[in-house]
Amino acid sequence: MSFWKDLKNAFSGKDPNQAFKERMQQEQQQILDSKDKEGVRDKVITSKNFFTQQIEKTEKYINELNQEYIQKKKEEPNFDFSGYFNDFNIEYSHLIRAKYSKGDEIKTILPDCSILMEVANKFWSPNMDYSDGGDMNLMSLLEIISLGILAEVEKEYFEDLATTIKEKKFQDFVIDYFINSQIPDYPIREKLLIDDNKSVNFFVDILKTEDKIEAVKKLKIYLDKYYYTLENLDYEYNTHKFENGRNFYGYWCWEAGALVNVKGLDDGILRYNQFYPYDFVHWKDKDINKPKKPTFLNE
Template identity: 30%
Template sequence: MGLFDKLFGSTTKDSKTKLRDQFKDEKYFKNEIIRFTEIINDLSAQPNLTAFNYWSISSKFQRIISLRFSAGSPVSELVKDYGPALDNYVKGWEEKEATYADILLMISLGILFEISTEDFNRLVTYMEKTDNNKQLDNWRPDSLLWFLLNSRAKTENKGEGILFPPVYQPLYEITRLPKEEAEKAAADYMNNWYKMHKDDPWFNAHLKDRGYGGYWAWEVAAVVKVMGLDDSSFKDHPYYPYDMVHWKD
């Protein structure tokens, strides 16, 4: 089996899927996956890895998950990349650093992949350490993060508001609505999702020759999964990872 086969699976009936991304082709995603795999190998071979090194390795595994999903890989084949992403992520915890987007992504993927209780509890511990870290001046327990964590952990922590309200307050408000209203609000949120992220570093990344992994609203999918919403009205939205919600259906 060649390198491409290892990355994308064999050509069996079960592994044949179409490209999910609208901007790049299969060749682009293959090349990017190879590039990030090589970066992971180089980083992992370094002696005396620092917390930043572990975080960086985790971020590359996160990117590979997005790349492979964009390229059309079955979700069941992506789960194996989450394990090393999580292992390195928890090793990369630092007292003076906390990145909301990374934490939200790891929690959302953990929910979508239906990871084990043991692994999910590692996310809870990571979040508790971050919330209790006195060196983070502008950090406080976030209500959206804890809504997602409490879908399985059932802690007493409800959060103290939303850290980035322009983007995530509307999503959190969806979690407080009755199902039918939440389904309509989720569809509306998806219609505004991309432009709400105009200040994110990945915005318009598809215009570049490399570095683009796909635009996927993982956190919206996680909320849909937790709430058991009917997402049929926006299943074909180009930024909604429908297959991640329904891969075990």
């Protein structure tokens, strides 16, 4: 029967091997798709190629920004460079998230966390009053400090940041709590810069929960119900859905990992939550030799 079918296709001008070719193409595509997903941590866009492109794009922009910064510093050494450092903060945040989402080894991400902490000590504008929060993005600062804790950056970064925050009269319970975890004599003030946010208030409740089992149960609720919300993520909410994910780098709740680190919680029940950075919390379990401290912007 196959002979007559192939003969008929031959006379009709159809390729008798078309079905076989299509099947082989499908199988090859399945293999490529499988390789593209292999090792990817992000559960929203599970494509290694996608995050590779995000990393390359971000690194290119960082290099361009670096060159512009260096040139500007030569031309106007007294210029207020806080805007540059704010941009560096954004881009290094993107870079860290994209690398982690892609599945890169943690040891390759640790130096970026040190740079992010160093940037945090530079992007406070000398002319801005931050006593009421100013233009400081609280969630960005929380992300920076959380990554600093997870990466175990040198204490001097936290000391410098604490000095700057005191000078700027910046107060927030969550920020104070995490800085205090690294510098025990740093005061924890009760003030909340954002006191009408359900996510923030629930997170504060977890910080104040002394019982470790109860704290990790609440943290699971936070990750399941409070973290991925428009109220909490603001402009980053649903970025994977717009412009083919052009501004998406991964939704990672670094503060949850920092909290587990600080409180010494058993995070087994959080391991498979799509927003919890389990591998970053446990990088020392793999006996990774920490890279040497990087030098920021050739300084």
